[in-house]
Amino acid sequence: MTRPAPFRLLRLMPLALAASVLAAGCTPTMEGMAGFSRASAAQATSVRQVPIFVASTRKLDAKGNVTGEVTPVARYLLTGVGVPPGHKPGVIERPSFGSENREKHFTALGQRTVDEGNFFGEIATRLSGRVGVARDVVVFVHGFNNSYDEARFRLAQLVTDANFTGVPVLFTWPSRMQLLAYGSDKESATASRDALEKLIRDLSEVPGVGRVHVLAHSMGTWLAMEALRQNAIAGRADLGGRIGEIMLASPDIDLDVFRAQMARIGRVTRVSVFAARDDRALSVSSVIAGSRTRVGALNLDDPKHLEEIGKLGVRVYDLSNIDVQDFMRHGNYAEAPLVVKAIGSQLSEPKFEDRQAQSFVDDEALKAAKAPAPGGPVTSAPLAPPPGAE
Numbered sequence: 001m002t003r004p005a006p007f008r009l010l011r012l013m014p015l016a017l018a019a020s021v022l023a024a025g026c027t028p029t030m031e032g033m034a035g036f037s038r039a040s041a042a043q044a045t046s047v048r049q050v051p052i053f054v055a056s057t058r059k060l061d062a063k064g065n066v067t068g069e070v071t072p073v074a075r076y077l078l079t080g081v082g083v084p085p086g087h088k089p090g091v092i093e094r095p096s097f098g099s100e101n102r103e104k105h106f107t108a109l110g111q112r113t114v115d116e117g118n119f120f121g122e123i124a125t126r127l128s129g130r131v132g133v134a135r136d137v138v139v140f141v142h143g144f145n146n147s148y149d150e151a152r153f154r155l156a157q158l159v160t161d162a163n164f165t166g167v168p169v170l171f172t173w174p175s176r177m178q179l180l181a182y183g184s185d186k187e188s189a190t191a192s193r194d195a196l197e198k199l200i201r202d203l204s205e206v207p208g209v210g211r212v213h214v215l216a217h218s219m220g221t222w223l224a225m226e227a228l229r230q231n232a233i234a235g236r237a238d239l240g241g242r243i244g245e246i247m248l249a250s251p252d253i254d255l256d257v258f259r260a261q262m263a264r265i266g267r268v269t270r271v272s273v274f275a276a277r278d279d280r281a282l283s284v285s286s287v288i289a290g291s292r293t294r295v296g297a298l299n300l301d302d303p304k305h306l307e308e309i310g311k312l313g314v315r316v317y318d319l320s321n322i323d324v325q326d327f328m329r330h331g332n333y334a335e336a337p338l339v340v341k342a343i344g345s346q347l348s349e350p351k352f353e354d355r356q357a358q359s360f361v362d363d364e365a366l367k368a369a370k371a372p373a374p375g376g377p378v379t380s381a382p383l384a385p386p387p388g389a390e
Helices: 015-023 116-127 148-161 182-191 193-204 219-233 255-265 280-288 303-310 337-347 363-370
Strands: 008-011 048-060 066-083 107-114 137-141 167-172 212-217 243-249 270-275 315-318
Touching: 048 107, 048 116, 048 148, 048 193, 066 116, 066 148, 066 182, 066 193, 107 116, 116 167, 116 193, 137 148, 137 193, 137 219, 148 167, 148 337, 167 193, 182 193, 182 219, 193 212, 193 219, 212 219, 219 243, 219 255, 243 337
Parallel strands: 008 315, 048 167, 137 167, 137 212, 212 243, 243 270, 270 315
Antiparallel strands: 048 066, 066 107
16 A cells, blocks of 8 residues: 555564563663763663753742642652663563662662753753754653653653763653543643743754754643644744654544644654554543544554545654553553664754755655565555755
């Protein structure tokens, strides 16, 4: 079947091949953070410290700790996460019982609150003197039923495993951490749209910044797309040329809503979707929403679904049947080493304007085009080049 020109579907390698890649020593490293270890996780002899910048619409208590209540104005924190020397890609090592051990577990290394000016000033200082993709920022937006600790540990794991050399920023919004509080969490996410819109815009204006990437999960993908949509309405869809990769993992977004969001954002933004038809959490979400299709649970073997997503010009990764520990199969984007590697590859790609005269071809479709097929030849069309790559 010929796919629409701007569409790209990437099937990930099976588990056996993923295991062989991992065994071959492709464990990524966390580099580019001044003052922190450049050794690989397998070789490190001490705890790896990952500094994280936090913007939050969670209220802070008297001691400066985040809560589950919402505040309309973002608060800013600087925190750190310790990654143990024996960390395995795709895993957040935490104690099943008993006390945590910094040599074995992900641990919080403290935090302090800062005002808005110091927050962005610290990021500018971190970026100063860097070149290439090390000047980039990635904003992580967590999903439904996620605590603050879960979100910062997940971001630390992702940037470590993906070998991201830029600056990680966490946007955390108030989740009540209750399975039956889906509606309440959606309201909190809605109340956080303006704060995330402002954060993304302000990050694009930090001196020395390269690109601003967004990586969001589950309900956080809806929040992220709404913030990007609002920036687009304000005439800042491309963030002054600094928009980077928009990566939506298990997006809990209605297909019709997603179509409207993409129409507003336009093709200046490259969006990737990590979807799996066997995502049990999104199956529940679909029921709650009146059996409406969620983008993250599309069946990409279904020609109708394939055509629907292909019209939107997004890059799609099919994570169906990937072997992960998560029974709900909702966190597979972060647990499968090969998937995290794919995320890292996108973050390390050069800016659009640095890729002049390159063609963007769906490799799978190209292979199919070279092979005989029943009923006639199979053809593939090149992906539409991004803006600036004329």
